[in-house]
Structures are given as structure tokens and as C-alpha cells.
Amino acid sequence: MKFGPSARELANGHWREILVAAGIDEDVLDGEHHPCPLCGGTDRFRFDDKDGRGTYFCNGCGAGDGFQLLMKYQCTSSFVEAARFVEGYFKGQSTPIAAPAKPVQQSSAQDDRKRIARKLQKAWAESLPLTAGDPVYRYLTETRKLPIEGLTNCLRLHPGMGYFEKVKVGDGKVGYKKRGTHPVMLAKATAPTAQPVGLHRSYLTQDGKKAPYAKTKKSMKGLGLHGAAIRLYPVTGAVMGVAEGIETSIAGRALTGVPTWATISSTIMEGFEPPAEVKLLVIFVDNDHPDEKGRRAGFYAAQVLKERLEARGIQVILVVPTTVGTDMDDVWQVRTAALTDQSPRVNLYAGTACMRAAQTIAARIERQGVRSTVRSYAPTDGETLPHPQRHAA
Template structure:
């Protein structure tokens, strides 16, 4: 089918409410996640692991899902482009073919649900539970400077960072964070570094880094995990606010990378969690210059995300610099970030031309 002859909004409308069956047809490798959207975690279909991927709870409406490492895919088209390496027209054509949608919206074979056991995500009760859980976890947390927060300080020191952090309101310590596996079974409780993910001024969810008492990553399949996102909140565009923005804002992917930039330069730096979220970041009002400290990785995902964000910033009249480690990548290394640079070369490697 010729994708150019299909109106994308027609296919989007046709897919809404049928995405689970579309994905079941086009991405059978995620069928276990399709059975329980928002609840069942499975191995990432791209890079493996054990329980890093899940579909969003509203996946039948949106088609979206999230990998803890690769980041969120906000809708079914972006999910299929990621899984299959398709362009948008290719994904659009494939979805239209499954739906039986052609030019002029001739829905000749509108699909029906293949699996009667697929859960429909529609319960506001679940949303209330998620919001209550997020509030409870945050209320149970302590300042990053609390004497009990030694696991966080030891962890950061083990990564080559200064363990004595600024007392940001968005970064906290939880002494006994529950960890659940892909079957939603509690397998242990660990100290954790918490980071509040916000979109604008709205709290969205909490990022957790599970640790041991002596400051190592916890011995679990996914030591870094996002908590669930309520259906009425949007994680795309979000970031972790380490300081108040001024005329200049720096951004990174990871939290530890942001802390390395802050330690080396003193600049306000927000981690954006993943390359995907970086590319969709909503730049706060008042920022006149954006400095993107991108990762250098073999897949080029960090470079592409930085470039996409830079292009959007420039269309808004914002001055942009992309700062990427010079490399080269070692044969056994997947990436280099600015924390690696700090550890290998020291803070002088962060000196560029003035940001003024």
C-alpha cells in the first residue's frame, strides 16, 4: 500500500482503541506485554535483559510503551519504528494494512481483538492508586544530606563523583524501596536514590536507582527503574530539575552524567533520563541558551537525540551548543558519557568557549 496516499490522521483514528491487536499482529515478540499492558514487564525486544520493557496502561488507545534503557515510545508508530527500524511512512503503511484502511478511509477489514484476555486500561481507580503510591514513596524519602543517605553518597563516590550534593528538592533518598520483578512479585527492599520527574511544574513520576547499603547497584535485573505514570500525565517532554533555570541551561541523558557536568562546570544541569526523552524535552521559558552534553554511543542514539533537540531549540530562537565526548570508543565499550570524561580527564576537559 502506498503510504503517501494515506492520511496519517485517518490511520491514527482507526488504530485508536485497536492498538493491542495491531501490535499483536506486527510485533508478536511483545505478546506477553500485550496481555497485561502497564503491568507485565518483559525483556526489551531490542537489547534484551529480563524485565526492562512494558506497554503503557493506555496502550490500546496509544500503542505506546517504554524500555527503562531505550526510553519511552509515546505511540504505536514510534514503537514500531523502534522495533522494526521502519520510517514513519513504512510504519503507517503497515498499520493501515492491518486495519484495512486505504485512501478515502475504506475500512474494509476493521480488525477485531484476537485475544479476549487482553486487559483494557481504563480504570481511574488504578490511577488513584498510582498517584497515592507516588505520594507515599516521596513522603517516606529523606533529604540527600540526611545521615541515613550514606548509600547514595557511597554510590556516587564509587562512580567518581563528589558524594556531598546540593540539597535539591528533586533528589531524595529512600531507605527501604520495594523492588518488584516482571511478574509484579516483591523480591526485596533496597535503599534507593529517588529523582522526581517533572513536566513543566507538574510532577509526573519518580525515577529510582536501587542500591546496597555499601553504595553499590542493587543485585537486581534493572537497578534503574521509573515508577508507573498516571494516565493523565505525560512523561514525554519531562526532565529532572537539578536547580532553577536562568538564561543558560545544560541537559544530559543520565543523572550521574548531569552530576558530573555540575561538578566540573557549576552550571545548572537537568538530566532527561534517556535519549528518547531528550529529543522531546520541552525547554522552559526564559532559557536563551541550551547546552546539550550528549553521550557518544555506538548506536548514535545520543547524537541523534541531541541533534533533534537542538533543531527544535533553534526553531524557538534559542542558541544551542552540542558537546559530545571526543572518543574514540574502545572495542568493548558501548558508549562514553561526560562522567567517563570527568574520571579519565578531569574537569579541564569540560572547558569550552564561554557560554555568555
């Protein structure tokens, strides 16, 4: 990586194509006034690309060069990560969203990807950073009693998105019926290549409650979520956490201090890829009830991820609430409501190499008023193994 031209030299004069590869709509990079890809608006943003440095100016969020635009768009404070994306782009590792990978037969699939990318881009551009008192702020701080300090701008407010439900329209066909328009907590999912690949929606009411539907969380059609995550906190060191839900991730971080990303689903968690610097991963496991086949999705995903990463020399600690059917957000809710008759408890499972780290994390959890026990993770020990097929907690 140190040989050859620097990422800055590589990128100079090529910022438009790099930023399009990162997922920014090429239409806003033509030098005219447009909505800002970072903070929205209608015409506040202009990409002037002075001296080929990718410079831009925004009346809403300020000015910068190509690296600053890329880092802000990718929700990272790490120049190294942005530089890696640029180097990857020139090595052909970062497939540009808008550029055809297989030029001839794939054209309709390419059009499809481009159309999806534009939809995602549009929704993101329409969303706003969180401000005190807005519906997302109230949902997190008042309804969920979660701390929001330190969150990146991957979590934003969309002021109004349509809520659609599938309905039968006759002849066995299915259509969509609009039920209402709601503020949405919009969360950006980012691939390991640092490309934004999806948006997750939590439908809310104006006063920060869940919208009045059975299913209030929906993902927009994305560009392939394998290995992706919502990068809720900056990861700057060798330790990070991962959980399924956004609220669960925020709760896990609040209880341990470990910056934690959300994968949204157990399936996506199985394929999660931490940044290269990470040497210790804390998995906040959802203690799911067994499904009809006896499989417990949260444990299963954690197990698959753990085995894959341990094979690469990454240490893994599992943090598991002891009550079946709960996750770390439930632990946080019970702790915050101070329901002493059911004070929450978590188990930490660690291998010998990360036992001390697990004890440090357990001590932090204890200081937050949650009882915690560290257990050795020995795959042959039926008593302590939170096996995906076992029913006991």
C-alpha cells in the same frame, strides 16, 4: 500576564485544589495531621489554610503558605514559576491530576491516573532528604566521586523499596518475584507545567554501591513524561544544561558550572522543554554506539531537541565526549581517577551566535583537567557534524 488579578489574589481560598493539581494527595490537605508531602514522617504535617492562604505547619520542615508549599513541592526556588503554575491552573492549562478531564467514558483511565498519582505520592512521602553518610550520599560522593553541592530536593533517599523481577509463572503468564529490599535514590521528574509526573529509582546497597542486579535503574509508572525532567539544580538565569542520566547531569554541571537537568532517556530528551527564561541550552550528549539500525540514540535525541529549540530562537551548544560509548559521567570518572594515559577529551559544537559562550564553557572544562575543543556546528560539514547516523566519533 500583568493585567487582571495577581497569582496571589487568584489563589487565595483555592489552595487545596491548586495543590491537588500540583500532585499533592488531597487526603493530606484535610486539616488533620498527616505525613508531610515534603519530608515524610507519619503525622507531622497539618494543612490549616489560614485566611485561605494555603498555610501549613510541619514539625519536620517548618511552616509556610500555599506558595511556599507549592515551590518546595515543585523543587523550585522561583516564585515566578509557582505563580505561573497558579495562573495556568486558572486558565485550565494545568490539568489537575485528580480531576476528570473527560468526565464520562474516561472514568477508568481517570481512576488509573489517580491510582498512579497516589503510588508516586506515597513513595515520595516515604523518602527522606539526603544526609551525610546515607546510602545515596555515599553512592554519589564515594562510589561515583560526584559533588553533591547545590542539588535540589528532587533527589532523595527511600530507605527500602522492593526489587522485583519479571518471571514466568506457567501457562505463558508473567509474574513478578521479589528479589530483595534496597535503599533507593529516588528522583522526581517534573513536567513543563511544574507538575510532578514520575519517579525514577536507582537501587543501592546500604553502603552506597549499586544493588547486585543487572538492571539497577527503573522508573515507576508515571503520568506522562513528555517534556519532563529531573530538576537537579535551580535554574535562575538564561543558561541551563540537559543530559540523559542523573550522574551525567551532575558531572556536566561539575565540569561547566551550568545547572543541568536530567531527562533519564533519549526519547524524553527529544521532547524536553526548558523554562521560558532559558536562551542558551547546553546539551551533554551521550556518545552512544550505533544500534542495529546504525542509529546513535544520544546524538539523535540531541539533534531533534536542538533543531526544535533553535527554530524558537534558543541557542544550543552540544558537548560530546570524543570516545564512543562514553558520556560526561565517564569523562568525570576518568578525570577524577587521574588516568593520565587516557585523559578525557570533549568536543563542543556551537553555531556562530553562541561561539563565545562555547569558548567560555570550554575554558571552564579545561580548568577541570579535561581537554576540550570548540567546533563550529555546520550541518553541511561532514567532518565536524556529530551526525546521528555516522559511526565516527
